[in-house]
Amino acid sequence: MAELLKEQEETQKWGMVIDMDICSGCQACVTACSMENNVPFVGEDEMAYGRGLQWMRIRRYWEGEYPEVTPTHQPMLCQQCGSAPCEPVCPTFASVHSQEEQINVQVYNRCIGTRYCANNCPFSARVFNWFDYETPAPMNSYLNPDVSVRRRGIMEKCTFCVQRIVHGRQQAAAEGREVEDGDIVPACAQACPTDAIVFGDLSDPESKVSKMSRSDRAFKELEELGTQPKVIYLKGGKSYGG
Amino acid sequence: MSNKISRRDFLKISGIGVTAAAVLTGCGPASRYVVRQSYVDMPEYNQTGKSTYYATTCQECPAGCGLIVRTQEGRAIKVEGNPNHPVNQGKVCSRGLTSVQGLYNPDRIGGPLQRTRGDRSSQPLTWEEAVSTVQNGLSNPEKTAFLLGLMPDHLFDLVTEFSETTGAAAPVRYSALGTLEGRATLLAASKKMYGTDQFPYFDLSAADVVFNFGADYLETWLSPLAYSRGYRKMRKQEFGKRGYIVAFGARQSLTASNADEWIPVTPGSEGLVALAIGQITARLKGQTIPALFAGVNLQAAADAAGISLQKLQQLGQLFANAENSLAIPGGAALTTSVGYETAQAVLGLNILADNLGKPGGVFLAPGTTSTASMEAVKTLIQRCLDGEVDTLFIHGCNPIFELPDKLGFEKALEKVKTIISFAPFEDETALVSDFVFPDHTGLESFGYQRLLAGTDRSTYSSIQPVVQPVHNTKSTVDVLLAAAAAIPALSANLNYTDEVDFIQQKISSLIQAGGFFTASEMPTFWSKWLQFGGWWKNAANFGTPRDATKLDLELNMNTPQKVTEGEEFHLVTFSTQMGDGRGANRPWLQETPDPQTTVTWNSWIEMHPATAEHLGIMDDDIVEITPIGGTNTIEAIVYLYPAIRPDTVAIPFGQGHTALGRWAEGRGVNPAKLWSETTNQAGELTISDTLVTITPTGRRRPLARQESRVGVYGDGEH
Amino acid sequence: MKPNVPWWQRGSIRISIVLVLLILVGGAGVGIYYTQAPPEQPIPFPHNFHVGIGAECMYCHTGAATGPSAGLPTTNKCWGCHQQLEPRNENLKLVASFAENEESIPWVPVALQPDFVKFNHQPHITAGVSCETCHGDVASMTVAEPQPRHNMGWCLDCHQKMSTPEDFVRLSDCATCHY
Known part of the structure; x- marks a missing residue:
């Protein structure tokens, strides 16, 4: 048992906590993610077909009946499952688990676009490049040189801003120190106006994200599937003093 | 490169x-x-493959958030928030994030143009010709007029100085965003109730109970990032205390949906509700009821608002019993004919709650401001019609798009001999101009912005170019100064060599003003000013509002307009991430879904499902919207929205462009076409008084929404 | 009467197959040749000479120790030395003309990775990898030549040899280079 716990502890790494009590649903994270990760815009028709390429989306559920009706906003992104359903179905090993970062990575140059992974994802967190989407010049000038520009036929998804993780690690190594809590911030958490998104190292019990993940409001989306998501939601509440 | x-x-x-x-x-x-x-020769701040970061100020809305822009090899890559900036403290919203899509927009104007009004063709000019054109206009100051946006920036200061030295008319300012926020009304009411020309700052962070009358402070209102931070703090107070928010409004905005309770009141009845709550509160506190609240009949107020008296009593108790209660007026509640009175009533609630200058109460944001009211716009239109304006300069404002058609601005422009637009994009107003002398976009220009709302300390936010100008554009301040230099009467008074010199002279007083940094001379001060992204005080220096009225004024609050049930509807126009419409040419703002409806790339009309059923309208049907007493009609696609009063429909503002480039044109509708030109006591357009009728056209067009339509309303696809 | 020959023994089919194979192999051969041949440079820069007189790699490729990209020397860096020399030949005159016109020299980078490979010089230099390990013996080249087999197997091979098994987990992780 102790060994098992130890192993589990070892395999924990990057995680995210989203506090739905203070998430206002403003969509700043969605735009920030898209601008950071060279996500192409697809236009009205493609959006209407459900082919939008946002790596992150805000799920909005109406609850109650008028006039007590109110929506819940839940940011949904790749949950970076520890036991990910997308990985075993990829025939080309393009969807693989990163042993070092303990996230799911999508290797674009391996992907041949079978879309098995997206069909197997219980969170609908993966999006597919149905076409080559143009970013007309000079607008391509803002493309982030740290992130590959994907082409048609490639599956993509949230990477936990792995370019920032690698950069943070290399930066810390160059300065001869360990990566500290808060060094690495993905674009969504950086932009979030209410600081509802917190990112960090779950292996470190003292990190902010670990502490928050132990909250009694914490839950994981579709936890019963046993995919071991690395994104932890804190339940929102609308009770006074709660 | x-x-x-x-x-x-x-x-x-x-x-x-x-x-x-x-x-x-x-x-x-x-x-x-x-x-x-x-x-x-590689600049020393640059290294191939490594990013350089510059601090500047967001120019997408008047909030003036501090930005850090990541650049690499001379390209602006990503906009991030400036963690030290007092307004946004490192955070940034969707609009700010997409400002690089404005900078690198392929539909920008490449250089100065001469054009035929209403025609898409144009002839390029040189900047020398442009400057001499501007000079011709400036040399006759009595016959010039300036129409600017809401930014309290260095351009506004220069134009104000110009009009003061020459006796020309003061610059007129307008932005539809200001109207949607109820800015002019809030300021006028604040002056009346608190005795000063400053924006009130509502300290959410320590409030127990917040009564929000229409302010969309999590979306666009005044300073959304500062208020979002306040909202977070309010939810996470010490010892697990979590503030309680009640939102009043006919349509549930994103802000209202984050409240704990949403009270759907009839548009225009917010003031009566506020007065009633005041009366109940005063009674529960055992005070003599102040004159302000004494006149209102509780039952009548409840009836007018469409809520029960019991609910009203309940709300009054909630407000009265909380330790720190706070009331916020804004948005649709203020853009009615009783908006000014409503704002006073709500600000009066704060006096009653005794929260002025206390944590969780009302403060005054540092920095005085002059109200930008519709009266000035109307005067400008009259001057144009009377042939008193030879040269009209337009900067940072798109009046053809943002003003109600009924005002007749477009007609008035026909009487103006020369219209000069400084727009970086070919917007609707640039199309009817004679000349377009494109300014830089925000990320290419120098400047400063005085912050008027959303900051707790006196703040000047600095603007600096993060990249070389992409096109042959020129700063408007430089154009004006170059033109003024050639006019002897002006050059003596406006003694500035260029834009940077002007800014440096204006901020030189800050060196001694006790900010968080200082320097012995300007060059050092300037480099720190650019590095930190501005100048601000070390500690908060909020103003404390005075109770200027003692609550003894009496308000004449009319009851809201009645609508014939099922035939006439209140029209609520709400602001979205498109702001005053300038965001419509940023593809990622178009593609970022609206938070409440998840609709992208279009506008829609929100309608309660029961109303739609009564009218025989389905989701995605196209309907014709006709204002009562008006002739302009628009067509919009119906979105069945469960959180809106059945007697109300709502349309987002910002779409419906007929110009502004490939991503904005021919997309959605512009509700400004329906607005009436009437104003309230504070000189604000009474856009929320608009009543409309709805006629199905029999056509359909699916909205590009992110949500699944199946199951959203409890059954299959509508 | 039809000759009773199976299709794979027909001359025309066999010739076609051989031709297709030849085209494929030839095409691949030409392709490989092009990827391995040094591209044409604006000035046939003699690396051997510059290294020979003792110039350090990082004198010109300054970014290698501190950043992802080693970088190309600026025109003014070339001119810093060359303004003291008489332009004896056409190439040196070219340098002079670039400097006088304040134009950048359109060098063609040789050791480039495709878009989906993120390479950072800094950790490699810090780990003590010498420039020659990847870029070959520049002292014996005039223009820089692409090195054969600059591919993933080669990267991983070196990563494995130079690291402990624990470190190799990180150094063989997809996310280390591909994102």
């Missing part, structure tokens, strides 16, 4: 032989035939 080329482009150019090789060798070194330019 690098010439980025994707693997795909490479494959296209290099032909089949190399493709085969690339495949056989497991992807060969693809981009090696790309010529990467080396520098002639």
Whole structure:
């Protein structure tokens, strides 16, 4: 048992906590993610077909009946499952688990676009490049040189801003120190106006994200599937003093 | 500088032989035939492959958030928040994030143009010709007029100085965003109730109970990032205390949906509700009821608002019993004919709650401001019609799009001899101008912005170019100064060599003003000013509002307009991430879904499902909207929105452009076409008084929404 | 009467198959040749000479130790030395003309990775990898030549040899280079 716990502890790494009590649903994270990760815009028709390429989306559920009706906003992104359903179905090993970062990575140059992974994802967190989407010049000038520009036929998804993780690690190594809590911030958490998104190292019990993940409001989306998501939601509440 | 080329482009150019090789060798070194330019002389702040960060100020709305822009090899890559900036403290909203899409927009104007009004063709000019054109206009100050946006920036200061020295009319300012926020009304009411020309700052962070009358402070209102931070703190107070928010409004906005309770009141009845709550509160506190609240009949107020008296009593108790209660007026509640009175009533609640200058109460944001009211716009239109304006300068404002058609601005422009637009994009107003002398976009220009709302300390936010100008554009301040330099009467008074000199002279007083940094002389101060992204005080220096009225004024609050049930509807116009409409040409703002409806790339009309059923309208039907007493009609696609009063419909503002480039044009509708030109006591357009009728057209067009339509309303696809 | 020959023994089919194979192999050969041949440079820069007189790699490729990209020398860096020399030949005159016109020299980078490979010089230099390990013996080249087999197997091979098994987990992780 102790060994098992130890192993589990070892395999924990990057995680995210989203506090739905203070998430206002403003969509700043969605735009920030898209601008950071060279996500192409697809236009009205493609959006209407459900082919939008946002790596992150805000799920909005109406609850109650008028006039007590109110929506819940839940940011949904790749949950970076520890036991990910997308990985075993990829025939080309393009969807693989990163042993070092303990996230799911999508290797674009391996992907041949079978879309098995997206069909197997219980969170609908993966999006597919149905076409080559143009970013007309000079607008391509803002493309982030740290992130590959994907082409048609490639599956993509949230990477936990792995370019920032690698950069943070290399930066810390160059300065001869360990990566500290808060060094690495993905674009969504950086932009979030209410600081509802917190990112960090779950292996470190003292990190902010670990502490928050132990909250009694914490839950994981579709936890019963046993995919071991690395994104932890804190339940929102609308009770006074709660 | 690098010439980025994707693997795909490479494959296209290099032909089949190399493709085969690339495949056989497991992807060969693809981009090696790309010529990467080396520098002639690499700037010392630059290193190939590493990013350089610049602090500047967001120019997308008047909030003035501090930005840190990541640049690499001379390109602006990503906008991030400035963690030290007092307004946004490192955070940034969707609009700010997409400002690079404005900078690199392919539909920008490449240089100065002369054009025929209403015609898409244009002839290029040189900047010398442009300056002499401006000079012709400025040399006759009595016959010039300036129409500017809401930014309290260095351009506004320069134009104000120009009008003061020459006796020309003061610059007129307008933005539809200001109207949607109820800015003029809030300021006028604040002056009346608190005795000063400053924006009140509502300290959410320590409030127990917040009564929000229409302010969309999590979306666009005044300073959304500052208020979002306040909202977070309010939810996470010490000892697990979590503030309680009640939102009043006919339509549930994103802000209202984050409240704990949403009270759907009839548009225009917010003031009566506020007065009733005041009366109940005063009674529960055992005070004599102040004159302000004494006159209201509780039952009548409840009836007018469409809520029960019991609910009203309950709300009054909630407000009265909380330790720190706070009331916020804004948005649709203020843009009615009783908006000014409503704002006073709500601000009066704060006096009653005794929260002025206390944590969780009302403060005054540092920095006085002059109200930008519709009266000034109307005066300008009259001047144009009377032929008193020879040259009209328009900057940072798109009046043809943002003003109600009924005002007749477009007609008035026909009487103006020369219209000069400084728009960086070909917007609706640039199309009817004689000249377009494009200004830089925010990320290419120098400047400063005085912050008037959303900051707890006196703040000047600095603007600096993060990249070289992409096109042959020129700063408007430089154009004006160059033109003024050639006019002897002006050059004596406006003694500035260029834009940077003007800014430096204006901020020189800050050196001694006790900010968080200082320097012995301007060059050092200037470099720190640019580095930190501005200048602000070390500690909060909020003003404390005075109770200027003692609550003894009496308000004459009319009951809201009645609508014939099922035939006439209140029209609520709400602001979205498009702001005053300038955001519509940013593809990522178009594609970022609206938070409540998840609709992208279009506008819609929100209608309660029961109302739609009564009218026989389905989701995605196109309906014709006709204002009562008006002739303009618009067509919009119906979105069945469960959180809106059945007697109300709502349309977002910002779409419906007939110009502004490939992503904005011909998309959605512009509700300004329906607005009436009447104003309230504070000189604000009474856009929320608009009543409309709805006629189905029998046509349908699916909205591009992110949500699944199946199951949203408890059954299959509508 | 039809000759009773199976299709694979027909001359025309056999010739076609051989031709297709020849085209494929030839095409691949040409392709490989092109990827491995040094591209044409604006000035046939003699690396051997510059290294020979003792110039350090990082004198010109300054970014290698501190950043992802080693970088190309600026025109003014070339001119810093060359303004003291008489332009004896056409190439030196070219340098002079670039400097006088304040133009950048359009060098063609040789050791480039495709878009989906993120390479950072800094950790490699810090780990003590010498420039020659990847870029070959530049002292014996005039223009820089692409090195054969600059591919993933080669990267991983070196990563494995130079690291402990624990470190190799990180150094063989997809996310280390591909994102």
